[in-house]
Amino acid sequence: MAQRREFLKFLAASPLLTNYSAFAQEVEETIGERIKDPSEVINVFEMEAIAREKIPPAHLGYLATGVDSDLTLRANRAGFSRFQIRPRRLVDVSQTDTSVNVLGSEAKSPIFLCPVGSQGAYHADAELGSARAAAAKGHHMVLSTQSSTSVEDVIEARDAPIWHQLYPTTRWEFTIAMLQRAEAAGCTTVCLTIDLPGGRNTETSQFLTREDNRNCSSCHQGQAKPMLEGFNMQGVGLNSSQLTWNVIGRMKEVTNMNVVIKGIEVGADAALAVQHGADGIWVSNHGGRATETGLGTIECLPDIVNAVNGRVPIVVDGGFRRGTDIYKALAMGASAVGIGRPYCFGLGAFGQAGVERVLDLLNRELLITMRGSGTPTLASIGPDYVQDAGYRVPRGKLGLDLY
Ligand SMILES: Cc1cc2nc3c(=O)[nH]c(=O)nc-3n(C[C@H](O)[C@H](O)[C@H](O)COP(=O)(O)O)c2cc1C
Numbered sequence: 506m507a508q509r510r511e512f513l514k515f516l517a518a519s520p521l522l523t524n525y526s527a528f529a530q531e532v533e534e535t536i537g538e539r540i541k542d543p544s545e546v547i548n549v550f551e552m553e554a555i556a557r558e559k560i561p562p563a564h565l566g567y568l569a570t571g572v573d574s575d576l577t578l579r580a581n582r583a584g585f586s587r588f589q590i591r592p593r594r595l596v597d598v599s600q601t602d603t604s605v606n607v608l609g610s611e612a613k614s615p616i617f618l619c620p621v622g623s624q625g626a627y628h629a630d631a632e633l634g635s636a637r638a639a640a641a642k643g644h645h646m647v648l649s650t651q652s653s654t655s656v657e658d659v660i661e662a663r664d665a666p667i668w669h670q671l672y673p674t675t676r677w678e679f680t681i682a683m684l685q686r687a688e689a690a691g692c693t694t695v696c697l698t699i700d701l702p703g704g705r706n707t708e709t710s711q712f713l714t715r716e717d718n719r720n721c722s723s724c725h726q727g728q729a730k731p732m733l734e735g736f737n738m739q740g741v742g743l744n745s746s747q748l749t750w751n752v753i754g755r756m757k758e759v760t761n762m763n764v765v766i767k768g769i770e771v772g773a774d775a776a777l778a779v780q781h782g783a784d785g786i787w788v789s790n791h792g793g794r795a796t797e798t799g800l801g802t803i804e805c806l807p808d809i810v811n812a813v814n815g816r817v818p819i820v821v822d823g824g825f826r827r828g829t830d831i832y833k834a835l836a837m838g839a840s841a842v843g844i845g846r847p848y849c850f851g852l853g854a855f856g857q858a859g860v861e862r863v864l865d866l867l868n869r870e871l872l873i874t875m876r877g878s879g880t881p882t883l884a885s886i887g888p889d890y891v892q893d894a895g896y897r898v899p900r901g902k903l904g905l906d907l908y
């Protein structure tokens with residue numbers, strides 16, 4: 506722990522801090538020692554602060570990183586400040602309902618667990634902890650190609666069908682094999698991630714890896730990627746730079762799963778995806794880990810909702826840390842909202858119990874916002890409940906994360 510403190514002190518004095526603390530409130534560095542029980546954690550930012558103390562720095566760097574100067578990562582948070590909620594009064598909000606059905610997948614909450622790879626790096630509970638938490642709280646889960654746990658085991662832990670996220674690899678026969686395995690396991694939808702066709706520059710991750718020179722091979726034991734097992738990956742990339750829109754039709758030839766396209770940021774691409782047969786659109790910039798200096802995803806949403814025009818459901822992720830953030834996306838036309846890092850912070854801080862706490866916190870905040878705005882059901886949350894100021898409200902200097 507003393508070593509850890511030294512490391513955190515180093516970071517506090519380092520120019521790295523601006524990248525490193527992109528989301529964090531100012532929290533005492535020993536918060537993880539003071540808060541022993543997840544029920545004491547007050548919000549997602551505090552969970553992040555605890556996770557930062559508990560996850561090994563190099564792994565934390567991978568979880569926290571954006572690309573280049575982390576500007577898209579920050580835009581995801583800053584974008585929410587453009588939109589304000591317009592609450593209505595004297596509506597009976599004594600009965601609330603947050604249940605959703607997206608492409609036949611039912612959930613108690615519109616907050617989906619995004620595909621996040623290698624969860625064994627954050628806690629030994631790994632994807633099974635996330636799946637059990639999702640089951641306990643009634644959330645829908647999407648599993649990464651890079652999962653450290655097999656799709657079959659995760660479905661058993663979730664006790665319901667999940668969605669599979671696909672990195673198609675540069676070998677089409679591997680793609681077919683993964684699709685067939687996911688479908689046989691019980692996945693109902695495949696989300697093809699299309700936002701990383703040409704590599705990326707994850708500097709925050711590299712900085713922290715450089716500072717963490719311990720031999721952590723023990724962390725990596727058992728970190729095989731079951732979805733890629735049995736494939737000779739020598740010279741094979743996870744992402745193909747040759748993919749074009751006909752990939753949707755090619756996937757539909759070999760699977761009966763719904764096909765959702767993950768990584769759309771522009772309305773014209775959403776229209777192309779629907780035109781080529783996509784069953785759903787996932788608005789995402791990979792949590793600021795793909796193209797640098799993009800818009801926040803919440804800012805991309807209106808253009809995409811307009812282009813899709815209700816033909817298929819829309820999921821959006823990127824920087825969602827508050828119930829109000831989720832409410833805004835629902836009001837603007839999303840059917841569901843994905844969270845990536847927040848539940849992994851919970852996982853890193855307390856394992857499954859931490860994921861459950863993150864889901865509880867966000868559901869509670871969403872419910873408070875729904876009641877406070879006079880919208881007791883998701884169907885009642887429409888475009889009239891949110892307004893675009895047209896500019897991002899500058900971040901304050903009060904020592905709190907104002908977003
Ligand atoms: C550590 C990490 C690993 C990720 N792994 C994947 C992945 O394997 N496949 C994928 O489609 N997206 C992946 N993502 C992106 C998430 O699915 C999601 O788009 C993003 O995390 C949402 O932003 P948020 O973290 O701000 O909530 C990953 C994100 C993080 C932070």
